[in-house]
Amino acid sequence: MVVLMASGATDTQIEAVVSRVRRTGGEAFVSRGVHRTIIGLVGDVDRFRALNLRRMAGVADVIRVSTPYKLVGLGHNPERSTVYVGETDTRPGVPVGPGVFTLLAGPCAVESLDQTLEAAEMARAAGATLLRGGAFRQPSPPQAFRGLGRAGLHILAEAGQATGLPVVTEVTEASDVELVARYADMLQVGARNMQNYALLDAVGGLGKPVLLKRGIQATIEEWLMAAEYVAQRGNLNIVLCERGIRTFEPTTPATLDISAVPVVQSLSHLPIIVDPAHASGRRDLVLPLSRAALAAGADGILIDVHPDPDAALCDGPQALGGPDIRELASAIRRLTPVVGRRSAEVATPAPF
Ligand code: PEP
Ligand code: MN
Numbered sequence: 447m448v449v450l451m452a453s454g455a456t457d458t459q460i461e462a463v464v465s466r467v468r469r470t471g472g473e474a475f476v477s478r479g480v481h482r483t484i485i486g487l488v489g490d491v492d493r494f495r496a497l498n499l500r501r502m503a504g505v506a507d508v509i510r511v512s513t514p515y516k517l518v519g520l521g522h523n524p525e526r527s528t529v530y531v532g533e534t535d536t537r538p539g540v541p542v543g544p545g546v547f548t549l550l551a552g553p554c555a556v557e558s559l560d561q562t563l564e565a566a567e568m569a570r571a572a573g574a575t576l577l578r579g580g581a582f583r584q585p586s587p588p589q590a591f592r593g594l595g596r597a598g599l600h601i602l603a604e605a606g607q608a609t610g611l612p613v614v615t616e617v618t619e620a621s622d623v624e625l626v627a628r629y630a631d632m633l634q635v636g637a638r639n640m641q642n643y644a645l646l647d648a649v650g651g652l653g654k655p656v657l658l659k660r661g662i663q664a665t666i667e668e669w670l671m672a673a674e675y676v677a678q679r680g681n682l683n684i685v686l687c688e689r690g691i692r693t694f695e696p697t698t699p700a701t702l703d704i705s706a707v708p709v710v711q712s713l714s715h716l717p718i719i720v721d722p723a724h725a726s727g728r729r730d731l732v733l734p735l736s737r738a739a740l741a742a743g744a745d746g747i748l749i750d751v752h753p754d755p756d757a758a759l760c761d762g763p764q765a766l767g768g769p770d771i772r773e774l775a776s777a778i779r780r781l782t783p784v785v786g787r788r789s790a791e792v793a794t795p796a797p798f
Pocket of ligand 2: 554555724750760761
């Protein structure tokens with residue numbers, strides 16, 4: 447913390463601040479400028495806060511310089527982290543982090559075994575190394591498809607086994623975390639639940655990798671504080687996902703905050719991916735926004751794919767079909783070396 451004294455603050459006022467800080471066991475370092483004096487405080491921030499220094503005579507402001515997200519902040523780990531998803535005794539985990547560019551893809555919602563197997567195969571053939579699909583969904587319109595629940599988890603796990611891809615799926619309730627974790631390799635916390643602290647505690651307690659989407663109205667600091675909830679439970683296997691925020695612009699459901707990628711990287715060691723589909727809601731914007739994510743330094747992207755997007759039970763307008771996902775895959779393959787990254791392993795192309 448830094449105490450900024452008012453211009454014209456007297457020596458007695460400065461001394462009063464210093465001695466109040468020292469009485470709590472903290473240290474105070476005074477720097478006198480031509481017009482202003484600032485006092486740097488070192489010690490227990492909560493105890494300093496209780497001193498109410500802002501109300502002391504001669505004090506202009508008290509500024510917090512330490513962050514409220516210590517474990518996910520760069521102070522805890524100055525190197526960027528890699529999260530490994532789906533690591534078992536027999537297979538290495540899929541890395542999400544610096545160096546690689548990871549494609550997470552799959553059906554927005556698991557609708558049936560056939561549809562999920564087909565979407566999973568499209569994803570794998572396009573170079574996806576993680577299969578993402580929804581079984582528990584909480585869409586904003588109450589009449590929209592809410593997912594197959596437990597039956598959807600079975601299907602997803604089967605598609606994961608068939609393609610060899612670890613599975614990522616959303617969990618919406620703290621009480622479902624153990625159930626979902628039996629089937630999934632990574633648990634997604636959706637935008638609407640970013641500040642569901644019971645859920646964050648529950649996924650934190652489990653230790654499995656967590657995909658934490660940014661709330662539609664959340665600041666970057668609030669998002670990192672949400673990640674800190676998970677981390678405080680001992681789970682630092684967190685991947686952040688920028689998925690657009692609400693702005694005054696109505697053309698797209700959310701405005702993709704591409705600057706969040708480098709901003710987060712300047713504050714946190716956690717990997718960050720981008721979801722261009724939920725931000726834009728439009729298939730034609732997925733490719734340009736994916737290129738932007740890669741160029742901005744994101745560690746991967748999350749894409750909805752569907753064998754028949756026009757017949758999808760949810761998010762069809764933003765889902766990629768066969769030709770679109772092939773085009774995206776080839777753009778990623780061409781661009782990743784340009785920005786100094788490796789593409790995710792590309793599987794042998796299979797006919798869709
Ligand atoms: C999703 O990823 O399927 C989803 C609903 O996204 P969000 O939580 O970002 O709205
Ligand atoms: Mn979706």
